[in-house]
Amino acid sequence: MKSKVYFINNITELDKLLNQIDLTRYIKSDDYVAGKIHFGEEGNKAYLKPQNIKPIFSAIEKVAPHTFLTDCNTIYKGSRSDSVNHLKTAKKHGYDFAPLIIADGLFGHNVIKVTVDLKHFKEVSLGACIVEADAIVCFTHFKGHDVTGFGGALKNMGMGNGSRAGKQLMHADIKPQVIAKSCTGCGICVKWCPTSAITMDKKIARIDLAKCIGCAECIAACRFAAIGISWAGTPNSVQEKIAEYAAGAIKDKKGKIIYFNFLLEISPNCDCYAHNDPPIVPDIGILFSDDPVAIDQASLDLVNQKAGKDIFKELYPNVDGTVQLQYAQKIGLGQRQYELITG
Ligand code: SF4
Ligand code: SF4
Numbered sequence: 001m002k003s004k005v006y007f008i009n010n011i012t013e014l015d016k017l018l019n020q021i022d023l024t025r026y027i028k029s030d031d032y033v034a035g036k037i038h039f040g041e042e043g044n045k046a047y048l049k050p051q052n053i054k055p056i057f058s059a060i061e062k063v064a065p066h067t068f069l070t071d072c073n074t075i076y077k078g079s080r081s082d083s084v085n086h087l088k089t090a091k092k093h094g095y096d097f098a099p100l101i102i103a104d105g106l107f108g109h110n111v112i113k114v115t116v117d118l119k120h121f122k123e124v125s126l127g128a129c130i131v132e133a134d135a136i137v138c139f140t141h142f143k144g145h146d147v148t149g150f151g152g153a154l155k156n157m158g159m160g161n162g163s164r165a166g167k168q169l170m171h172a173d174i175k176p177q178v179i180a181k182s183c184t185g186c187g188i189c190v191k192w193c194p195t196s197a198i199t200m201d202k203k204i205a206r207i208d209l210a211k212c213i214g215c216a217e218c219i220a221a222c223r224f225a226a227i228g229i230s231w232a233g234t235p236n237s238v239q240e241k242i243a244e245y246a247a248g249a250i251k252d253k254k255g256k257i258i259y260f261n262f263l264l265e266i267s268p269n270c271d272c273y274a275h276n277d278p279p280i281v282p283d284i285g286i287l288f289s290d291d292p293v294a295i296d297q298a299s300l301d302l303v304n305q306k307a308g309k310d311i312f313k314e315l316y317p318n319v320d321g322t323v324q325l326q327y328a329q330k331i332g333l334g335q336r337q338y339e340l341i342t343g
Contacts, residue, residue, distance in 0.1 A: 002339040003294035007302075009285035009342075011264075014055050017288060020341075023063045026258050026290065027135050033060060033067040034133035035098065036156060038141065039090035042079035043274030046267035048141035050094035052286075056260060057098055060137055067137075068099040071160060072127040073108040074272065075167045075194055075215045082107055103127025108164035114248040118331060120241045124248035125166035135256040136249070138292070142261045142299045144268040144280060147174065147216055147229070148239050149312045149321020150303075151270055152296035153259045154328050158242035161249040167215070170241040174214035175230045178205045182226035189218035189227065220273040229318075239324040246292065247331055261287040261299045268315050280315070281306040293334030297325055 008017045027033055035057060040047020061067045069090070073081055080086040083102035090100050104110050104127035112131040113123045130136065138153050145151040159170055185203030197211035198218060205226070207218070219227045229235075250257060263284035267276045284302050289295035300321070304310055312321050325336050 002337045003289060003291035003335055004341055005291070005294050005298040005338045006288040006341045007285055007298070011052060011286065014286065017286065018056065018059050021258075021288060023060060026256055027060065027064045029064055031064045031066065031134035031256075032132070033064045033135045033137060034103070034130055035060070035067060035069040035137045035139060036130065036160060037069050037071055037095075037139045038156065038160060038271050039071060039080065039086070039095055040093050040271045041274050042089050042092070044271050044276050046141070046143065046265045046276040046279070047093060047271040048139060048262055050097065052262055052264065053139050053260070054097055056137070056139070064135070068101050069095060070101045070103045070127070070129055072104040072130075072162060073102060073164055075164045075171070075213065078192070078217070078272075078274065081194070101129050103129035103161070104163045111163040111165070114251055116244055116248045116251065118244045118247065120237065121169070121244050124245045125163045125169075126161050126245070126248055127163055130161045130249055136253060138257065138259045140259065140261045141265070141271055142263050142303070143266050143270065144312055144315050145270050145321075146219060146316055147235070147319070148242065148324060149316050149319040150300060152299050153261055153292040154246050154296055154324050154333070155242055157249045157292060158244070158246035162245045166245060168213050170238060170245060171214040171216060173234075173237050174216050175209060176207055176212065176214075176216065176218055176227050177230045178207060179226050179228055180204050182224050184224050184226070186224070188221050188223070192217045192221040220269070223275070235319045236323045239321070240327045243324055243328040243331060243333065246328065247333060250292075250333060258290050259288065259292055259295045261295050263287065263299055263302060266303060280311055289338070291334035291338070293325055293328045293336055294338035297336045298338050298340055300325075
């Protein structure tokens with residue numbers, strides 16, 4: 001049987017969508033429910049806006065009063081690399097209506113390791129609060145991503161729930177390379193690198209790969225497209241690793257996780273970046289499912305339908321973003337076949 005994915009094309013129909021979902025099927029009144037979200041890096045304007053999730057959060061809170069919003073800290077220097085600044089950023093972005101917890105603690109050391117026994121990882125290192133929560137509601141801003149083609153629920157559950165150490169392991173295959181002729185010598189990448197791997201040499205950035213942890217933040221920070229990715233393995237392995245981290249977050253919560261994908265302000269790149277480019281297609285709507293693979297597949301199909309082409313492949317020709325869907329299906333996280341239920 002195909003997985004069901006519910007779709008509304010306008011935020012004004014959110015009540016209609018919520019009426020179609022029996023939240024009590026997934027969440028019990030005494031559950032501690034983690035609303036997994038990405039609060040958006042300071043400077044980014046495309047992040048998921050609080051007004052879009054507030055009605056859903058309220059509906060969940062009515063069923064389970066112990067509901068909170070959460071994310072893990074980032075590995076790069078920025079506005080979300082420790083809990084204090086992360087919480088300040090969340091509040092600045094309007095997330096002041098819910099209890100907020102940073103899942104992996106002040107500096108990212110509050111982790112729980114979960115055994116997954118998969119191809120890349122035997123165990124994954126996740127933010128403790130995600131593992132401790134009884135149920136998860138995954139709120140995802142669907143958008144493009146230079147490392148994974150696109151970022152959806154699987155990326156939010158995998159990379160997003162990884163501790164800082166876990167994020168490092170997932171990124172290990174990324175090797176940034178400076179394109180000297182494009183480098184203006186502005187030095188922005190030097191400020192963002194968490195390991196001081198970048199120095200300026202005759203006004204051109206130089207990266208010491210021995211110090212680099214592959215966080216890709218310099219690629220994001222550079223406004224002149226002067227840093228490209230040279231993969232240590234293939235672009236596929238990072239997507240497989242993300243799916244394995246998602247498997248760890250999902251483990252032991254069978255029937256206790258639901259997903260909302262927001263196809264709004266669909267930017268070409270991640271909300272981790274301190275800037276954003278204009279949307280690649282007009283707003284499409286909001287999706288709901290209890291299958292992370294089906295909801296991402298449906299989101300991808302809807303964006304491509306709207307664009308009239310494989311827009312993510314056009315943006316990132318060297319990355320096949322469907323690898324994450326194929327691999328997630330293979331390891332049992334869900335299925336790519338779905339039934340889209342509208343209206
Ligand atoms: S941010 Fe880009 S342009 Fe500026 S120094 Fe770094 S690589 Fe060069
Ligand atoms: S040089 Fe490496 S560690 Fe530094 S920002 Fe770039 S990818 Fe991250």
